[in-house]
Amino acid sequence: MSGGAAPLPWWIDYALLPLANLALALLVAGLLVLATGQSPLTAVAAMAQGAFGSGEAVGYTLYYATDMIFAGLAVAVAFHGGLFNIGVEGQAYISGLGVALVCLYLDALPVWLVAPLAVAAAALFGAGWAAVPAWLQARRGSHIVITTIMFNFIAYALMEWLIVNVLIKRGQMAPETRGFNGGGLLPGLDRFLPLAPTPLNPAFAVALACLLLVWLLIWHTRWGYALRVVGASPRAAVYAGIRPARLVIQAMLLSGALGGGIAFNEVMGAQHKLLIGFTGGYGFTGIAVALMGRNHPFGVLLAAVLFGALYQGGAELAFDMPSMSSDLVVAVQGLVILFTGGLGLMLRPAFVRAFGRS
Amino acid sequence: MNELVSLLAATVRVAVPLILAGFAGLVSERAGIVDIGLEGKMLAGAFAAAAIAAVTGNVWLGLLGAVAAAGVLGLVHGFVAITQRGNQVVSGMAINILVSGLSMTLGLAWFAQGGRTPPLPPGARFPELFGQDVLVWPAFLLVPLGWWVLSHTSFGLRLRAVGENPAAVDTAGVSVARLRYAAVLIAGVLCGVAGAYIATAQAAGFVRDMTGGRGYLALAAVVLGKWRPFPTFAACLLFAGLDAVAIRLQGVVVPWIGQVPVEFVQAVPYVMTVVLLAGFVGRAVPPRAAGTPYVKDR
Numbered sequence: 001m002s003g004g005a006a007p008l009p010w011w012i013d014y015a016l017l018p019l020a021n022l023a024l025a026l027l028v029a030g031l032l033v034l035a036t037g038q039s040p041l042t043a044v045a046a047m048a049q050g051a052f053g054s055g056e057a058v059g060y061t062l063y064y065a066t067d068m069i070f071a072g073l074a075v076a077v078a079f080h081g082g083l084f085n086i087g088v089e090g091q092a093y094i095s096g097l098g099v100a101l102v103c104l105y106l107d108a109l110p111v112w113l114v115a116p117l118a119v120a121a122a123a124l125f126g127a128g129w130a131a132v133p134a135w136l137q138a139r140r141g142s143h144i145v146i147t148t149i150m151f152n153f154i155a156y157a158l159m160e161w162l163i164v165n166v167l168i169k170r171g172q173m174a175p176e177t178r179g180f181n182g183g184g185l186l187p188g189l190d191r192f193l194p195l196a197p198t199p200l201n202p203a204f205a206v207a208l209a210c211l212l213l214v215w216l217l218i219w220h221t222r223w224g225y226a227l228r229v230v231g232a233s234p235r236a237a238v239y240a241g242i243r244p245a246r247l248v249i250q251a252m253l254l255s256g257a258l259g260g261g262i263a264f265n266e267v268m269g270a271q272h273k274l275l276i277g278f279t280g281g282y283g284f285t286g287i288a289v290a291l292m293g294r295n296h297p298f299g300v301l302l303a304a305v306l307f308g309a310l311y312q313g314g315a316e317l318a319f320d321m322p323s324m325s326s327d328l329v330v331a332v333q334g335l336v337i338l339f340t341g342g343l344g345l346m347l348r349p350a351f352v353r354a355f356g357r358s
Numbered sequence: 359m360n361e362l363v364s365l366l367a368a369t370v371r372v373a374v375p376l377i378l379a380g381f382a383g384l385v386s387e388r389a390g391i392v393d394i395g396l397e398g399k400m401l402a403g404a405f406a407a408a409a410i411a412a413v414t415g416n417v418w419l420g421l422l423g424a425v426a427a428a429g430v431l432g433l434v435h436g437f438v439a440i441t442q443r444g445n446q447v448v449s450g451m452a453i454n455i456l457v458s459g460l461s462m463t464l465g466l467a468w469f470a471q472g473g474r475t476p477p478l479p480p481g482a483r484f485p486e487l488f489g490q491d492v493l494v495w496p497a498f499l500l501v502p503l504g505w506w507v508l509s510h511t512s513f514g515l516r517l518r519a520v521g522e523n524p525a526a527v528d529t530a531g532v533s534v535a536r537l538r539y540a541a542v543l544i545a546g547v548l549c550g551v552a553g554a555y556i557a558t559a560q561a562a563g564f565v566r567d568m569t570g571g572r573g574y575l576a577l578a579a580v581v582l583g584k585w586r587p588f589p590t591f592a593a594c595l596l597f598a599g600l601d602a603v604a605i606r607l608q609g610v611v612v613p614w615i616g617q618v619p620v621e622f623v624q625a626v627p628y629v630m631t632v633v634l635l636a637g638f639v640g641r642a643v644p645p646r647a648a649g650t651p652y653v654k655d656r
Binding site: 032035036037038084086132133136140141142143145146147149150151153154157158160161164165284287288291323324325327328329330331332333334335337338341342343344345346 | 392394434437438439442444445447448449451452453454455456457458459460462463464465466467468470473571574577578581619621622624625628629631632635636637644
């Protein structure tokens with residue numbers, strides 16, 4: 001196997017190769033649209049129009065992108081420590097409980113006080129749900145992939161029980177809490193800026209701040225450097241005097257806390273109540289976002305906006321073309337994960353032949 | 359008494375796809391390929407079986423289609439894991455997510471019923487044999503057969519060796535890649551049968567994400583069974599029994615306890631698996647080379 005690890009100019013590894021992988025994924029998605037008997041170009045045009053065609057469309061796209069940023073960052077931070085956190089979905093779900101408790105019980109307070117408390121609760125609950133798999137991985141050697149999958153299902157069961165039996169609004173059938181009032185209502189960004197009314201809310205700003213903070217943390221602190229060493233080679237880390245177990249736990253706690261941002265955006269920012277299954281699979285989308293963004297905050301931002309556009313565009317597409325399902329977006333996610341993650345280096349030997357310095 | 363019989367019958371019904379998918383995971387992981395894509399392959403099988411049975415009216419053609427669809431996905435996983443040496447967890451997750459979206463997209467476009475396939479008439483579902491659904495028998499026969507193949511045939515021994523120490527198998531002149539491809543193909547085929555059972559025996563057609571996490575439950579059974587055939591089978595039966603009990607407990611007030619929260623009963627398998635993995639009760643050690651691509655020229 002020649003060319004697997006041969007050096008290439010940075011712009012090939014960090015721009016051309018990811019773009020080629022993305023193109024491959026979208027090409028297969030296009031074939032899929034053809035298989036449904038529709039024109040891929042019409043579908044792309046409808047999606048682009050639906051995602052960026054108006055101020056309202058852009059607002060929705062960025063609202064979805066907010067979830068994607070949090071999810072992508074959560075997965076990426078764990079990846080840097082060599083950990084595959086499949087449990088972002090469950091961590092975000094449990095975070096919803098934290099956000100809802102703050103909003104239900106403290107909504108007599110002003111919103112500028114409730115919102116930071118909700119953010120803190122989201123982070124705390126998300127980190128808490130990640131803590132057990134983290135500890136098991138670090139101290140008992142239990143594989144984090146399996147334990148986080150199991151914790152997702154435990155979270156589904158726990159939340160369903162809590163919402164249906166404990167938190168449900170008395171005297172109604174729908175499994176959801178009462179709507180939040182007063183300080184529990186996070187106003188949309190359209191209240192502060194001249195924007196079309198959409199669910200886009202200040203959580204978007206929190207997401208952008210998290211991008212910056214994660215970038216500083218991973219690339220400009222001693223801790224981030226140690227984490228990357230652990231991710232690259234735990235044994236080398238031990239020789240360098242780093243304790244991998246501790247970093248593994250800390251990285252997972254941070255990952256779970258970042259996933260909690262989804263709950264802040266959805267529960268307090270958009271739906272204003274706690275619903276069953278409000279996470280809608282965004283935790284899993286984070287895998288695609290992180291892989292496509294190559295675990296770098298800037299890449300995560302680009303990938304998050306792309307997936308936000310896909311979600312919003314997909315919803316509009318299903319509206320315009322009744323025979324197209326908005327689930328097409330989910331299939332595209334799978335393809336992106338496959339081609340940029342699993343098969344991420346498939347095209348590299350060809351690039352080495354074309355551009356390599358021998 | 360009648361209650362007990364119906365509980366056992368329900369356990370058997372729920373256990374069938376778990377056993378099939380569990381053995382798929384077992385074969386794959388014993389050969390060194392981590393497979394969290396059981397769920398997606400089963401779902402693909404379910405969709406293919408329901409779609410083909412709906413169009414042709416023939417449930418056996420549906421089964422064939424299910425096996426083909428899931429088998430192809432198994433080979434895709436093999437291509438990533440074996441030929442491209444990519445991340446096996448990423449590949450499995452990609453398959454799960456891809457199929458979840460793909461099945462709904464194709465279902466809506468082809469049948470225009472919101473992603474469902476048309477309800478199947480009784481003739482387009484699996485018949486019964488000796489009072490049980492016909493697929494129950496091969497599923498239960500798979501257990502001793504799988505045990506025998508893995509522990510008494512040269513294929514099975516090599517398959518296990520390739521999951522523990524692929525370099526040794528390679529040195530002995532046996533192709534690591536071929537054995538591993540065989541394993542992922544077997545896993546795909548078994549998942550396909552499991553999916554066909556779910557869509558065309560248990561149910562009468564495909565609905566959104568109808569495998570409902572059973573692929574992950576099967577994975578838990580493999581871990582709880584410590585990657586061995588009979589213990590994995592026992593774990594599948596246990597999980598199926600819990601599910602059957604949970605369904606019967608729904609809304610029932612048990613004396614002294616009151617209403618049992620069904621959600622907690624359903625979470626028991628996952629909690630048990632985590633507890634076992636934590637290593638406080640027994641120890642679950644996966645095959646040594648599981649998850650590691652084999653590189654010859656080192």
